[in-house]
Amino acid sequence: MQSVTLPGGDVEYQFIPGARDKPVLVFLHEGLGCVAQWRDFPAQVAQACGLPALVYSRIGYGGSSPCALPRPITYMHDEAEHGLPDLLRALNIDDYILIGHSDGASIALIHAGSSRPGLRGLAVMAPHSFAEDISIRSIAAANIAYRKGDLRARLMKYHGTNVDCAFHGWCDSWLNPDFRQWNIEHYLDAIDKPLLAIQGEADEYGTLAQIDCIMARVQGAQKLILPECGHSPQRDKPAETLAALQAFVAGLV
Numbered sequence: 021m022q023s024v025t026l027p028g029g030d031v032e033y034q035f036i037p038g039a040r041d042k043p044v045l046v047f048l049h050e051g052l053g054c055v056a057q058w059r060d061f062p063a064q065v066a067q068a069c070g071l072p073a074l075v076y077s078r079i080g081y082g083g084s085s086p087c088a089l090p091r092p093i094t095y096m097h098d099e100a101e102h103g104l105p106d107l108l109r110a111l112n113i114d115d116y117i118l119i120g121h122s123d124g125a126s127i128a129l130i131h132a133g134s135s136r137p138g139l140r141g142l143a144v145m146a147p148h149s150f151a152e153d154i155s156i157r158s159i160a161a162a163n164i165a166y167r168k169g170d171l172r173a174r175l176m177k178y179h180g181t182n183v184d185c186a187f188h189g190w191c192d193s194w195l196n197p198d199f200r201q202w203n204i205e206h207y208l209d210a211i212d213k214p215l216l217a218i219q220g221e222a223d224e225y226g227t228l229a230q231i232d233c234i235m236a237r238v239q240g241a242q243k244l245i246l247p248e249c250g251h252s253p254q255r256d257k258p259a260e261t262l263a264a265l266q267a268f269v270a271g272l273v
Contacts, residue, residue, distance in 0.1 A: 021083060026106045029085025031076055036063055038072030043115045043140050043273060045073040048124030051190035054082025056178050061254045068266040076107060080185035082178060091189040093199055096123060100130035117272060118142040126204060133207025141214035141272045143265055145253045146223055149233050150203045158224050159194045208237035215241040216268040220249025220256060
C-alpha cells in the first residue's frame with residue numbers, strides 16, 4: 021500500500037497498473053469502507069476494462085490519517101470538492117472515470133455536478149441524492165450493533181485505530197436530525213457526463229426512488245436494477261455488476 025500527504029492528512033492508496041494514456045478508474049468507497057473493504061473487485065474491473073485503477077481510503081478510514089469528530093454534515097461535499105481533487109492533483113491524474121458505492125456514489129455525484137473537465141463519466145452503486153427514512157432506520161440499527169454487538173470488532177480489522185473515526189464520522193452525521201434536510205439533487209441537474217446508476221431491489225439503505233431521481237434529472241443516464249440484491253451490488257451480484265461496468269466503461273474510452 022502506498023500513501024500520499026494531502027492538506028487533510030496522509031491518504032493510503034493502491035494503484036493498479038493498466039494501459040498507458042488511458043483514463044484511470046477511481047474507486048470511491050462506502051461510508052464504512054476503505055481500500056481493503058473493496059477486496060479484489062477494483063482489480064477485476066480494471067482487468068476487464070483494460071484500464072489502470074486508483075483505490076484509496078478517505079481521511080478517517082483504513083490506514084489513512086484520522087479525522088476530527090464530529091464530522092460536519094457536509095463531509096461528502098468536502099470530499100467531492102476538496103479531498104478527491106487534491107488527491108487527483110497529487111497523483112497527476114487528469115483523465116478519469118469514477119466508480120462510487122453508497123457514500124462514495126454520492127461523492128461522485130457531487131463531484132460530477134461541479135464541472136470537472138477531466139472526468140469522462142461515472143458509475144454509481146447504491147447512490148443517495150436525498151435522505152430517506154429507510155436509510156436512517158438502517159443506520160440506527162448499525163449504531164446499536166456497533167455499541168452492543170460485534171460490529172466494532174469486525175470493522176477494526178479494516179480500520180484499526182481509525183475504527184471510531186470511520187463509524188462515528190458516518191453514523192453520527194446521518195443520525196443528526198439536521199441530516200434529514202440533506203439533499204444533493206441540484207448537483208444532478210448540472211451533470212453533463214455519461215452516468216450509470218446501479219441499485220439492488222433489496223437495498224436496505226435506500227429505495228429505488230434514488231435511481232428514479234437520477235434518471236429524471238441526468239440526461240442520458242443509464243440504470244441497472246438488480247433483483248435479490250442488497251446495498252452492495254459488487255458483493256451481492258458481482259458478475260452482473262462487473263459486466264455492466266465493463267460495458268459502460270467501454271463506451272467512454
